[in-house]
């Protein structure tokens with residue numbers, strides 16, 4: 001059993017004990033072993049971090065962006081060197097299988113490379129003025145101090161989506177990682193430190209959401225809150241931080257569907273369904289938890305899908321033979337099982353799974369059997385609410401139009417996918433699916449870092465992580481007019 005050093009706060013470039021003197025524990029979900037402890041901070045720790053961030057930002061914003069980017073280049077390099085070590089730690093802490101953990105670290109590397117390039121872009125716009133001898137432009141300015149609140153399911157990737165663009169744009173960051181995944185947060189902060197990021201530009205305050213996270217929402221020294229997590233928490237954050245006139249960027253839950261039309265390549269669709277529904281044990285915001293299939297293809301699809309789900313091997317993600325790791329904790333297991341029981345009561349047909357795994361090696365971890373329901377109706381709660389586990393509901397529809405209606409008939413709007421060979425329906429689906437991300441002939445997961453990431457309705461509030469779009473969260477548009485005519489020129493008046 002491996003026990004890690006306690007995760008201390010990283011404030012103003014120093015690793016510090018929490019002023020509360022309290023610590024929480026983090027546990028390996030594969031076997032229940034305690035991996036270590038993390039600083040259970042209070043509002044005083046946050047105050048100190050915000051002070052350090054404000055001080056550091058005053059100097060950091062004046063560093064030319066291409067120079068700031070050099071730190072990001074070194075971040076990318078260090079992450080590359082540590083990819084395997086970080087991936088193993090991620091599997092131990094969060095549970096996803098090692099192959100996926102490597103993919104997640106790669107996502108952070110890609111984001112560091114991409115945002116390092118942004119140091120030489122951060123494009124603004126120049127526009128002709130309506131008046132002679134006058135120049136007009138808009139430039140991106142940093143916002144100030146960015147508060148980042150992240151979930152446990154992508155402990156380094158999501159932190160990279162938010163911290164790297166914030167930092168390259170000239171902001172300082174105060175980051176509160178999820179309680180369940182402090183090790184990856186500490187490791188990422190160490191990478192920033194070793195990459196030569198000036199003290200105070202990135203600060204990490206470990207702590208409970210309702211304590212440290214809550215205090216961030218009203219802290220006068222924080223200008224922006226960038227949050228990823230559940231819709232319930234996001235709604236609370238929007239109402240509290242919004243009342244303090246902070247910019248709030250929210251990436252929240254999903255209830256993503258894969259639509260399979262009768263003309264689809266069913267083998268390809270099944271590969272994608274298995275990957276998107278059961279990868280990361282269904283604990284991705286983009287996980288497919290619904291399949292909408294044209295009735296003519298339902299039987300054939302289920303005949304191919306069921307044996308594939310039954311063949312999934314569940315276990316410790318460090319074992320290369322395992323496809324599906326544990327879920328994050330006991331509360332997640334209980335929530336998943338609650339929904340499965342609800343599905344049974346609602347009249348869905350359980351084809352496989354539907355139970356906790358607790359015998360033998362499974363006894364000490366948090367395991368749920370990959371679960372497949374058929375005969376699900378769109379209004380059932382298992383087809384409407386985010387379960388966040390390895391549970392998939394298959395629904396049959398009679399037409400393309402009905403498939404689109406069912407896809408859109410949930411409160412979330414993150415990712416949708418459609419399998420068909422009909423190009424006309426591809427373009428109609430691109431137009432009519434109401435999610436922020438649409439995949440054609442691929443599953444609902446697999447976002448690339450240089451494109452906007454996020455969703456509509458209860459998934460988001462109009463902002464996006466990743467790609468150029470992320471910069472809109474972390475920069476302020478500043479419009480500048482330079483009049484070189486030497487006289488007073490009045491827009492709308494002197495030229496009309």
Ligand SMILES: NC(=O)c1ccc[n+]([C@@H]2O[C@H](COP(=O)([O-])OP(=O)(O)OC[C@H]3O[C@@H](n4cnc5c(N)ncnc54)[C@H](O)[C@@H]3O)[C@@H](O)[C@H]2O)c1
Pocket residue numbers: 149150151152153154176177178179207208209210211212213214215217228229230231233234236237251252253254284285286386388414454455459
């Ligand atoms: N759309 C996306 O980009 C995306 C990506 C990954 C996960 N998610 C969503 O995240 C959820 C799973 O993550 P989770 O269980 O960690 O979510 P969560 O909302 O419980 O917690 C997320 C973060 O918010 C903090 N928090 C909790 N209460 C708070 C409060 N009162 N004030 C401020 N912060 C508070 C937590 O400590 C944690 O750091 C799922 O709903 C999933 O769909 C969304």
